[in-house]
Amino acid sequence: MVDGRQFSDNAAPGASNDLVPRRSAVVECGRPAKPRERELPISSERGTPMLQQVIGKGKYGSDLIVDLMQRYGIEYVALNPGSTFRGLHDSLVNYGANKPEIILCQHEKIAVQIAHGYAKALGKPMGAIAHDTVGLLHATNGIYYAYMDRAPIILMGATGPMDASRRRPNIDWIHTTVLTSDPIREYVKWDSQPFGTADVIDTFARAYRVATQQPQGPVYLCYDAAFQEDPLEGEWVLPDPEKTTAGTAFHADPAALDQLADWLIGSRQPVLIAGYMARYKPSFYVLVELAEALGAAVIDQRSRFNFPTDHPLNISGAAGKTLSEADVVVGLDVKDLFGAVNRVDMSARTTSSILQPNCKITEIAMRDVGISKWSHEYQQIQPVDMEVMPTRRRRCRRSSNASRRRWPPTRRLRRAPRSAPRRPPRSTPTPAHAGPKTRKRTGTPSHSRRLAWAARLPRRSRATTTS
Known part of the structure; x- marks a missing residue:
């Protein structure tokens, strides 16, 4: 190039x-x-280069977009090259010195799926670029699945010059649309087609904030091909990411959490169903702490890695049996709570509840905050006894603390010293695991047995997966 x-x-x-x-x-x-050399200002405190704070003379519109990506910490951008964003592609290589680093893809759907996986693994946005209308249409399936999976993606695209006098015959005309985002507007959190330098700066800051606020999701920005290739006029101050990113977490109603804690402590068979809660990594350990404090069974729906697969309280494989004996069920950021607590007759297309008639159901989620007006991905509504709406950062920790405050001292779990083994060595199995002849335990372990298992565990169980 x-x-x-x-x-x-x-x-x-x-x-x-x-x-x-x-x-x-x-x-x-x-x-x-x-790559062009960039004269970045030097921090007097640490002696390290600082990100560009002002952009202007000698720079182009696409340089501005690269500066914004760098300023907001976008480390990678996946793309399939296209002429409508040739200016942005040029700036990524020659102005930004391949920062963000380009991941070359052979299809726009692959580019979006790479960004989806990155966001799912790290919990922060990655960039993806789709070439005008045709590239965006290629990417639609990947965008829809990122939307359903609540993955934050900064999806960028472009359109042929909106100034018709600057369009090349044929190709620029068929690559230009009145509103490029129309095919995907129903399954992105937000989109914009900015016009002018000030609008480009403002919309990028807003797009990053919208994508990272709960519930997260993909956003789309479409840039005019002519703007990318035109020199900037005047000087423009770039936004401070710390002042334009997602705000603090919501807090649940303390009275609702107190009521939930009373239900959990007084229950005989509490069950926790985990969906997306481990999008915030500390929630993984908080769920282990809560389950061990209550001796509660955990059903991990694996929308994220929510709970250790080898933990004795993880009985996801016996979900039906467990739920049929539950007297309190708590859904933790579960998208389809109805499907989780009902059994389906596939041939007759009918459903029936797994739960006992007197079982109390609590849902802790923000599902209806980002409900779709177009897709029915929100699933069938499940009647609950109480619905609590904080974010994932606070809800599980506060429920655990509230439960511990109310747990009678005589019933609190006594943990073994940290040096004690979690379970007997596999070379000397206990009678319950001795082999086919002695293994008579089936279905769900009793509440007292689960309490005994939890009492032997350290504070944080080792995180392992089956893969």
Whole structure:
């Protein structure tokens, strides 16, 4: 790739227009491209380069977009190259020195899916770029699944110049749409097609904030091809990410948590169903703490890695039997609570409840906050005895603390010293695991047995997976 700016500036006077592309065009000839040196201000406190704070003279619209990505910590951007964002592609390589790092993909859906997996694993947004209308249509399936999975993605795209006088015949016209985001507006959290430098800065800051606020999801920004390739006029101050990102977490109603704690402590067979709660990593350990404090069975729906797979209280494989004996069920960020507590007759298309008639159900989630007006991905509504709506960062910890305050001292679990083994070595199995002849235990372990198991565990169980 050649830096189109240098190629245009160094072209011989009077050269043919066919040989002198406009700024940031991608050509196959010329000298190898070299990233332009950026003079970043130096921090006097730590002696390290600071991110660009002001952009202006000598920079282009696509340089501004790269600065915004760097400023908000976007480390990678997946793309399948296209002409409508050739300016942005040029700036990523020659102005940004491949920061964010480009991940080259052969299809826009793959680019979105890579960003989806990154967001799911790390809990923060990654960038993806889709070429105008046709590239966006390729990406639609990946965007829809990222939306259903509540994955924060900064999806960017472009359209042919909105100024018709600057369009090339045929190709720029068929790549230009009145509102590029129309095909995906029903399954992104927010979208915008900014016009002008101030709008580009404002919408990027807002898009990052919307994508990372709970419940999270993908956002889409569409940039005019001409804006990317035009020089900036004047100087523009870039936003401070610390002042424009997601705010503090919501807090649940303390009275509701106190009521829930009373139900859990007084229950004979509490069951916790975990869906998306471990999107915030500390929630993994908090759920272990809560389950061990209550001796509660845990059903992990694996929407995220919520609970250790080898933990004695993890009985996801016996969910039906466990729920049929439960007297208190708590859904923790479960998208389909109805499906979790009902059995389905696939041939007759009918459902019936697994739970006992007097079982109390509590849902702790924010499902209806981001409910879709188009897709029925919100699932069938499940009547509950109490619905609590905090964010995942607070709800499980507060429920655990409230339960501990009310747990009678004589019934609190006594933990073994940290040096004590979690379970007998596999080489000397206990009678319950001695083999087919002696293994008579089936179904769900009793409440007293689960309490005994939990009492032997350290404060934080080892996180393992089956894969």
